[in-house]
Amino acid sequence: MAATSGGRMPLLEHFRELRNRVVKSALAISLGSIVGWFFYNEIITKLAEPVCDLRAAQESGAASCGALYISGVLGPLDLQIKVALLTGIIVSAPFWLYQLWAFIAPALHRKEKRTSVMFVSAATPFFAMGATLGYFILPVAIKALFGFTPDSISNLVRFDDYLDFVLRLILFVGLAFELPIFLLTFNLIGFLRGKTILKPWRIWIFTIFFFVAALSPTADPLSMVLLSGPLILFYFMAGSIAVLVDRRRDKKIDSIETSSSSIEAPTSIKE
Numbered sequence: 001m002a003a004t005s006g007g008r009m010p011l012l013e014h015f016r017e018l019r020n021r022v023v024k025s026a027l028a029i030s031l032g033s034i035v036g037w038f039f040y041n042e043i044i045t046k047l048a049e050p051v052c053d054l055r056a057a058q059e060s061g062a063a064s065c066g067a068l069y070i071s072g073v074l075g076p077l078d079l080q081i082k083v084a085l086l087t088g089i090i091v092s093a094p095f096w097l098y099q100l101w102a103f104i105a106p107a108l109h110r111k112e113k114r115t116s117v118m119f120v121s122a123a124t125p126f127f128a129m130g131a132t133l134g135y136f137i138l139p140v141a142i143k144a145l146f147g148f149t150p151d152s153i154s155n156l157v158r159f160d161d162y163l164d165f166v167l168r169l170i171l172f173v174g175l176a177f178e179l180p181i182f183l184l185t186f187n188l189i190g191f192l193r194g195k196t197i198l199k200p201w202r203i204w205i206f207t208i209f210f211f212v213a214a215l216s217p218t219a220d221p222l223s224m225v226l227l228s229g230p231l232i233l234f235y236f237m238a239g240s241i242a243v244l245v246d247r248r249r250d251k252k253i254d255s256i257e258t259s260s261s262s263i264e265a266p267t268s269i270k271e
Contacts, residue, residue, distance in 0.1 A: 017103060018103060021099040021100070021102065021103045022099075024095075024096075024099055025092070025095065025096035025099045025100075028088075028092035028095040028096055029085075029088040029089055029092050029096065030088065031088070031092065032087060032088030032089070032090070032091035032092040033084045033085050033087065033088030034084075034088075035087065035088070035091060036083060036084035036085070036086070036087025036088055036091070037080065037084040039087070040080050040083055040084060043083055043087060044079075044083060044159070047162075047163065047166055048068060048159075048162075049139075050138045050139040050142050051068055051142060051157070051162065052068060068156075068157055068158075068159050068162060069156055069157070069158060069159065070158070070159050070160075071158060075160075078160070079159055079160060079163070082160070082163065083163070086167070097120070101116070101120065104116075115185065115188055115189060118185075118188070119181060119185050122181050122184075123178055123181045126177045126178060126180070126181055127174040127175070127177060127178060128174070129177055130173040130174035130175070130176060130177030130178075131170045131171070131173060131174035133173055133177075133226075133227075133230065134169045134170040134171075134172065134173030134174060135166075135170055137169075137173075137223055137226050137227070138166060138169060138170075140222060140223055140226070141169065141223045144222060144223065173227060176211075176212070176227065176231055177230070177231070177234065179231060179234060179235060179238070180234040180235065180237060180238035181238075183197055183235070183238040183239070183242065184238050184241060184242060184245075187238075187241075187242035187245055187246070188245065192242070193242065193246050194239055194240070194241075194242030194243030194244070194245065194246045195243065195246070197235075197238065197239040197242050198236070198239035198240075198242075198243065201235075201236070201239075204232075204235055205232055205235075208228050208231050208232055208235065209224070209228050212224050212227050212228045212231070
């Protein structure tokens with residue numbers, strides 16, 4: 001890779017590097033989409049479980065499965081393409097995230113790289129935990145929302161709309177679980193102190209409930225409590241860890257100041 005005498009990459013090389021990373025990421029997503037295309041039936045069967053048993057309906061030859069339906073001539077094809085593409089993005093996420101990191105990393109200092117690696121290493125399992133929780137509360141949310149349907153009225157749901165709802169819920173919970181990671185990252189880089197995080201705890205709890213109620217696809221109280229509870233717990237955990245980090249950092253700074261002040265100034269030589 002060409003570089004100038006100052007060690008900096010020319011602008012044209014930056015664009016070439018970005019193009020290579022984007023092409024590699026697109027190829028990885030395409031390969032993952034092929035996997036999603038061949039396992040399409042298994043994927044939608046798993047996604048449809050909170051509403052209906054699609055496998056049992058297919059084996060029995062039933063004409064319908066619960067409240068789900070597909071409309072339009074191109075509806076089945078559009079749905080399969082959408083599921084395959086989303087599968088490709090999810091399956092290839094470690095690869096294209098690495099490509100993004102590889103493009104940004106050369107511009108970071110050593111400490112920034114270390115903090116970024118810690119952030120990515122912690123953010124991935126927390127997002128996975130949040131997405132898993134979102135999937136498990138999905139049946140509760142759907143049952144509660146379907147309960148608002150008036151009597152003697154059938155509630156039919158297009159599979160496209162249902163898929164969007166599932167993805168929004170899973171992504172929302174997964175991203176919400178990144179809250180403690182962001183708080184700890186800001187603390188490690190010196191932007192927030194632990195006391196600053198924990199002092200307005202009442203405001204934080206109100207804000208968590210407010211955003212869960214405003215941004216969550218579900219509106220039932222049980223689902224909002226199941227979503228808000230772990231976030232509040234993670235908030236207090238992040239604040240407590242940040243306080244410990246601040247104490248360790250302050251002790252290190254005090255020890256450095258003490259050692260520097262203990263160095264005696266050179267005395268003048270008397271004639």
